[in-house]
Amino acid sequence: MELLRQRSLEQRSALTGGEADADERAVEAALRPRSLDEVIGQERVREQLSLVLQAARSRGRAADHVLLSGPPGLGKTTLAMIIAAELSAPLRLTSGPAITHAGDLAAILSGLNEGDVLFVDEIHRMSRPAEEMLYLAMEDFRVDVVIGKGPGATAIPLEIPPFTLVGATTRAGLLPGPLRDRFGFTGHLEFYGADELDEIVRRSAGLLEVETLPDGTAEIASRSRGTPRIANRLLRRVRDYAQVRADGVVTRDIARRALDLFEVDESGLDRLDRAVLDALCSRFGGGPVGLSTLAVAVGEERETVEEVAEPFLVRNGMLARTPRGRVATAAAWAHLGLDVPAPAQSDRQPGLFDG
Ligand SMILES: Nc1ncnc2c1ncn2[C@@H]1O[C@H](COP(=O)(O)OP(=O)(O)OP(=O)(O)O)[C@@H](O)[C@H]1O
Secondary structure: OHHHHHHHHHHOOOOOOOOOOHHHHHHHHHOOOOOHHHOOOOHHHHHHHHHHHHHHHHHOOOOOOEEEEOOOOOOHHHHHHHHHHHOOOOEEEEEHHHOOOHHHHHHHHHOOOOOOEEEEEOHHHOOHHHHHHHHHHHHHOEEEEEEOOHHHOEEEEEEOOOOEEEEEEOOHHHOOHHHHHOOOEEEEOOOOOHHHHHHHHHHHHHHOOOOEOHHHHHHHHHOOOOOHHHHHHHHHHHHHHHHHHOOOOEOHHHHHHHHHHOOOOOOOOOHHHHHHHHHHHHHOOOOOEOHHHHHHHHOOOHHHHHHHHHHHHHHOOOEEEEOOEEEEOHHHHHHOOOOOOOOOHHHOOOOOOOO
16 A cells, blocks of 8 residues: 555656656755755854854764754655765665664664664654654664563574664654654755755756856756755756657757746746646635545645645745645636636625625
């Protein structure tokens, strides 16, 4: 079931959502900043991390455990790689969904060497027994390996060398308190501003050897939903367009034509986002409407609408989640070029006079 859910999210690989194929991932990896100095934006987290890492280096010990939280594509994996690089330590990568049993985690932990950095992506999706094993490992650098079952089961303590855990999560609120409290430092990544995204697009264009004009990169940045991964992806599609349909230079006009072709509008909304708003306004009078109904109306999985389309629509003030269902805001009607309908008589609050 979990696999199906993931696959459905991954298949929704329009320009702004979903996962990229292997080639795209390779390019994405090539565009990652390799040191804290190369990271654009996130000043606060960068400065805090720099201090934590410098202190650990000067003490010659493993750094405190680090939790990185924030929406997808803002740079958590990049920062985890940088933490390992800055500590000159090997990085071991795994993810919460891959750790289904405590034994999986015990195997990973027992293979660590002193000072290694262990990156656990989507740490909020780890199984409960593994989570409990991790508490002990983080605090005492020890795990209890249980041999046998039932009353005869025995726990054999296993020492593990001091390591640094870097956990990444898009849902910090889902982490149990005891796990959250064991991280010595938590960095919350924020969405990027237009200028920072512009700088990221220019840096990536330089690495990809794509010629750009300032208003061309600004156009890409403004449609990138505050997210570097999306900015880089849009840049690659605009580059394709510029190479095939023009002289290879990314100008504002080329960026606009390319992004229109790929159905990413001036506000960064893609086809699914607009389909959700359109269904909400045109078919359900602006709501409230339940998530499942909305998902059926746009022919998508409930999770895809909830996890891929909604966060951005809520963030840019076009959709509200209310106890009675999803509601389109005035900004949504305006975005679709429609008039906000007058409230129905039954929606008016009793006792209010029409002035
Ligand atoms: N601050 C930044 N400066 C420049 N490029 C960045 C920055 N943050 C992220 N990127 C780029 O964005 C891409 C996505 O970053 P990354 O994979 O680290 O995100 P993430 O938060 O781990 O996402 P997810 O949670 O979906 O795995 C990378 O290719 C990286 O090049």
